[in-house]
Amino acid sequence: MLLNQQITAVNMSNLPIIYKLCRMAKIMETVNAEVNWRLENTKVSPGFLIESLVISTLSCRKPL
Numbered sequence: 343m344l345l346n347q348q349i350t351a352v353n354m355s356n357l358p359i360i361y362k363l364c365r366m367a368k369i370m371e372t373v374n375a376e377v378n379w380r381l382e383n384t385k386v387s388p389g390f391l392i393e394s395l396v397i398s399t400l401s402c403r404k405p406l
Contacts, residue, residue: 360400369393 364370370389377388 355401357397357401360397364393364396369396 370387370393373389373392374387379388
């Protein structure tokens with residue numbers, strides 16, 4: 343029955359919504375297409391870094 347189950351609540355805030363909106367807006371793909379960067383010089387794309395900064399800023403956290 344349902345009485346024996348435990349429910350754990352986790353506050354995810356607005357991060358999943360902001361993440362999905364960034365993906366729908368294709369921020370990472372747009373930045374990667376416009377910026378000249380070499381794959382062999384970095385492990386993380388500039389588009390991913392910008393997308394992370396946008397998500398961090400919109401979630402009321404200090405920028406990375």
